[in-house]
Amino acid sequence: MEAAKDMQIQEMKAPRLVMFPLPFQGHINPMIQLATLLHSKGFSITIIHTHFNAPNPSNFPNFHFECISDGLSNDQALNLEPLTLASILNETCQVPFEDCLSRLLSDGTDGLIKCIITDVVLHFTGAVAKKWGLPRIVLRTNSASSSGAVAAYKLRQEKGNISIKDQQPDALVSEFLPLRIKDLPDYSLTDPEMLERLVANVKNSTKASSGFIVNTFDSIEASALEKFRKGYHPLPIFAIGPLHKFSPGASNSLLKQDHSCITWLDKQAPHSVMYVSFGSLASINKTDVVEIAWGLANSDQAFLWVVRPGSIRGDDWVELPEGFEEKTRERGWIVKWAPQQEVLAHPSVGGFWTHNGWNSTLESICEGVPMLCCPYLWDQKVNARYVSYVWRVGLQLENGFERGEMEWAIRRLMVETEGKEIRERVSGLKENAISCLRRGGSSHESLESLIDLIMSF
Incomplete structure (x- = not known):
C-alpha cells in the first residue's frame, strides 16, 4: 500500500x-x-x-x-x-x-x-x-x-x-x-x-x-x-x-567539518572515547576551558574535543593550559568542528559530553551513547533533566565547571559500573527509536x- x-x-x-x-x-x-x-x-x-x-x-x-x-x-x-x-x-x-x-x-x-x-x-x-x-x-x-x-x-x-x-x-x-x-x-x-x-x-x-x-x-x-x-x-x-x-x-553544517577525527577514532578501542561538543551556539569563558581541559586530562580517558571558533568568549581560539598537551598527547584529539552523526555512530565512542540541544540528544540516544549533560540555554536544561532523571541515560553536571567534579563524572560514565548500567538503558532507547521507524x-x-x-x- x-x-x-x-x-x-x-x-x-x-x-x-x-x-x-x-x-x-x-x-x-x-x-x-x-x-x-x-x-x-x-x-x-x-x-x-x-x-x-x-x-x-x-x-x-x-x-x-x-x-x-x-x-x-x-x-x-x-x-x-x-x-x-x-x-x-x-x-x-x-x-x-x-x-x-x-x-x-x-x-x-x-x-x-x-x-x-x-x-x-x-x-x-x-x-x-x-x-x-x-x-x-x-x-x-x-x-x-x-x-x-x-x-x-x-x-x-x-x-x-x-x-x-x-x-x-x-x-x-x-x-x-x-x-x-x-x-x-x-x-x-x-x-x-x-x-x-x-x-x-x-x-x-x-x-x-x-x-x-x-x-x-x-x-x-x-x-x-x-x-x-x-x-x-x-x-x-x-x-x-x-x-x-x-x-x-x-x-x-554551517561550519566546515574536520573528518580527520574519524581516522583518529578508527585507532581507538571500542567505547573508549569521550566525545565533547557543546553545539553551534553555546559559549564559555577561558576559565571554563581550563577546567574542562584538566577534567579531561585527569580522567585518564581518551577524548575527542570540539572547540568551535567563537565558542570561547572574546577569542576565536584559546591557548590550552601548559602541560595539557603533554599529558594528553597519546589519547586526545581536538578539532574545530566534527561530523557529529558519524562520530556518535563510531564504535570507539563511549560517551558524549553535550549541551543537550534536542538534535544532539536524539543523535546520542539513536546511537546508544550515554551522555554527560552540561546544558546552557532554553530547552537544553529540560532535555538534560529528562536524560539524567527520567530516562536515566546520562549524568548531569550540576555545579558548573570544576575539574574534580568533571574528572569523576567522566570516569563514572566511562568505566564505572554506573556507566555500564546507563549504557544498557540507552541501548534500549536506541532499539525503541529504530523500531518506531519500521x-x-x-x-x-x-x-x-x-x-x-x-x-x-
Missing part, C-alpha cells in the same frame, strides 16, 4: 512543498532532513531561506532554493540574542516571504504548491499562507517535553518566584514535574514583553495551522505528546522523529498520515 501511494504521487506532476526553516543550525538540519524524507516520497521541494546562515544549495541538487532578505547584516544577526533575532525575523521577513511566495505561485513550472511547511517559531508565515489560501504545517524542532518550560517559567514569574538563584533552586515545580526551579530556561537576557508576544503569536499561529510535526517519537515522549494532542485538539500532531534516522546524511512503528505511521494529509489539500 505504501509503495502504491508513492507511485501515485510520482505519476502526477510532482506536488510541490515550500519549506522555510528558522536560520539556526539546530532548526535548519531537521527541516532539511524532513525535506529529504518528503522528496523521497515524490514531492518537489522548494526551500526558502534568509541571507543569514543560508544553506549551501550545491549540497542538495534535488531541491530548489529561494533566498529572501532578512533586513539585517551578518554582524547584526550574529550579535543578537537568538530569541531577539527570532522576534525581529518575524517582522523583517514577512514582506520578502510574501513576495517570494507570490512569484512561486505565478510561476507554477515546478508543480502545484500543496502546502507550506515552516518552523513553528516563524509565526508570521501563518498570515501569509492564509492570504494566499495555502495550507500551512509547522515543524517543532525541540522536544515535546520542553513545551512546558515556558509555561512553567511564566507561572513562576506570576508567583514572583522565578529566579533560578532563589532559595530553593532544587525545589520541584509541582505543576510541571519532574522539572526543578533550576531546570527552567533563563530568559534574563530577553525582553519579557517581547518573549510573551513571541510565545503568544507562535501558539495562536500554530492553532490556526493545518498540522503540527514534532521531531520526536512516542516511546520516549508519550506523555508530553498526549498533552500536545489535548492542548491543540483537533489539530493533527505528527511525531515522526528521529528525522535524522529517516534521512541519514541530510544535514547542512513499518507499523509509531513514527512510520505518523509519516504516512502526514503524507495523506498533504495529498488531501
Whole structure:
C-alpha cells in the first residue's frame, strides 16, 4: 500500500512543498532532513531561506532554493540574542516571504504548491499562507517535553518566584514535574514583553495551522505528546522523529567539518572515547576551558574535543593550559568542528559530553551513547533533566565547571559500573527509536498520515 501511494504521487506532476526553516543550525538540519524524507516520497521541494546562515544549495541538487532578505547584516544577526533575532525575523521577513511566495505561485513550472511547511517559531508565515489560501504545517524542532518550560517559567514569574538563584533552586515545580526551579530556561537576557508576544503569536499561529510535526517519537515522549494532542485538539500532531534516522546524511553544517577525527577514532578501542561538543551556539569563558581541559586530562580517558571558533568568549581560539598537551598527547584529539552523526555512530565512542540541544540528544540516544549533560540555554536544561532523571541515560553536571567534579563524572560514565548500567538503558532507547521507524512503528505511521494529509489539500 505504501509503495502504491508513492507511485501515485510520482505519476502526477510532482506536488510541490515550500519549506522555510528558522536560520539556526539546530532548526535548519531537521527541516532539511524532513525535506529529504518528503522528496523521497515524490514531492518537489522548494526551500526558502534568509541571507543569514543560508544553506549551501550545491549540497542538495534535488531541491530548489529561494533566498529572501532578512533586513539585517551578518554582524547584526550574529550579535543578537537568538530569541531577539527570532522576534525581529518575524517582522523583517514577512514582506520578502510574501513576495517570494507570490512569484512561486505565478510561476507554477515546478508543480502545484500543496502546502507550506515552516518552523513553528516563524509565526508570521501563518498570515501569509492564509492570504494566499495555502495550507500551512509547522515543524517543532525541540522536544515535546520542553513545551512546558515556558509555561512553567511564566507561572513562576506570576508567583514572583522565578529566579533560578532563589532559595530553593532544587525545589520541584509541582505543576510541571519532574522539572526543578533550576531546570527552567533563563530568559534574563530577553525582553519579557517581547518573549510573551513571541510565545503568544507562535501558539495562536500554530492553532490556526493545518498540522503540527514534532521531531520526536512516542516511546520516549508519550506523555508530553498526549498533552500536545489535548492542548491543540483537533489539530493533527505528527511525531515522526528521529528525522535524522529517516534521512541519514541530510544535514547542512554551517561550519566546515574536520573528518580527520574519524581516522583518529578508527585507532581507538571500542567505547573508549569521550566525545565533547557543546553545539553551534553555546559559549564559555577561558576559565571554563581550563577546567574542562584538566577534567579531561585527569580522567585518564581518551577524548575527542570540539572547540568551535567563537565558542570561547572574546577569542576565536584559546591557548590550552601548559602541560595539557603533554599529558594528553597519546589519547586526545581536538578539532574545530566534527561530523557529529558519524562520530556518535563510531564504535570507539563511549560517551558524549553535550549541551543537550534536542538534535544532539536524539543523535546520542539513536546511537546508544550515554551522555554527560552540561546544558546552557532554553530547552537544553529540560532535555538534560529528562536524560539524567527520567530516562536515566546520562549524568548531569550540576555545579558548573570544576575539574574534580568533571574528572569523576567522566570516569563514572566511562568505566564505572554506573556507566555500564546507563549504557544498557540507552541501548534500549536506541532499539525503541529504530523500531518506531519500521513499518507499523509509531513514527512510520505518523509519516504516512502526514503524507495523506498533504495529498488531501
